[in-house]
Amino acid sequence: MEQQPPQGPDTTAAGPGAPTCYRHPGRETGVRCVRCERPICTDCMIDASVGFQCPECVREGSGTGHHAAAVRPRTVAGGAVAADPRLITKILLGVNLAVFVAVSAAGRPLIEDLLLFGRAYSGDASAGIEGVAEGQWYRLVTSMFLHQEVWHIAFNMLGLWWLGGPLEAALGRARYLALYLISGLAGSALTYVIADPGQGSLGASGAIFGLLGATAVLMRRMNYDMRPVIGLLVVNLIFTFNPWGAIAWQAHVGGLVAGVVIAAAMVHAPREHRALVQYGVCGLVLLAVLGAVLARTAALT
Structure with missing residues (x-):
């Protein structure tokens, strides 16, 4: 490349x-x-x-x-060069796999407790699953690590391994973890804001698309050939917006946009104010996510 x-x-x-x-x-x-x-x-x-x-x-x-x-x-983003450049990626893989095993053992009740729901009922709590609009904000996070089908977690974890390792080495552990988590939250937030509040959503796709967007930014910064990552992005967007699959495209778009914004700050921040710019942009993206969630909650309740 x-x-x-x-x-x-x-x-x-x-x-x-x-x-x-x-x-x-x-x-x-x-x-x-x-x-x-x-x-x-x-x-x-x-x-x-x-x-x-x-x-x-x-x-x-x-x-x-x-x-x-x-x-x-130091890495290109100013992070410390680690002896194991894939440590955080391995931990994230482990967490996703552990949740998948737990869900496979516990079945539907655990899925319903962790799934991203906006508001699944009106007035009667016994009529459906409670959601973010009822104050269960943890669902914005837990749904990022939740998978139900083997093919779903397999594709997401392959994407995490292929994209995450090089990004972790280039950004450093703390910056890479911030990129992953905030991209996933942005995907959950956009799903909560736009999707039907009675429609459940789950998966690490928002965070993975954030890594994909960050990879494009990093490759452009390093003057690498952009054609492979552009081709990968186009293929993934085709699958995202296909008319025959039940894919939460909102999570993909939200994660992609957040990943691009955060990565741009990570690799283009001036050296004299690098940490301030990098974590400041992360904070601004988090504020945007919080504001969107609050506004949607107010509209639903």
Whole structure:
């Protein structure tokens, strides 16, 4: 998925506004080190698990550089480089699988307790399942980890593994977890706002679509070939809006939009105010989700 830049030295003088390699000032480049973000040319960049690194950061990461103890390696979003770059992804997989096993053992009663419902009855509590409009806001979260069919959890967990691992390595654990949870909440909120309040909804699709949107943003930031992720997005949107399947398209769209917004803040925030911008945008998205839920609840009650 990576673009293959031309090899060999570039002796052309750099343009007035173009970034140049920090080791070879006469060479224009669109590639940056994923740790220190310094521009690097094709002769200096070293392939890493995510993107490219400069020679200094590679030496520091291996403990051979004289500044290795002083400089802590960082991801492209400013997060700490972890020894296990898929730890949070593995935990999220485990939680989803554990809930699936519990639901398979307990049956319909547990599904009804965790399912996303808006308002399933009018006046008589015995007429149906209570929902978010009755104050059960936890359903916005529990429905994100709930699956009923084997094919449903299989597709979602494959998407989580394929998309989540590289994103976790690129963003860092805390930022990646924030992206996943807020995207899932945004998907639940849009479903609650738009869908029939008597229609149940479940699945991690909102969070997975958030990861898909974030992957597109990250690949654009790293100057990778966008065609694979665009093709994957188109295929998923076709399945989302197909006329023959009972798919909660609201969760997909809500998660996708939230994922794109949060990822843009994660990878494009200025270094001097990086954490403020990143977590500030996360907070604003959460406020938007809360406002939408409150407004919908007021309308239903």
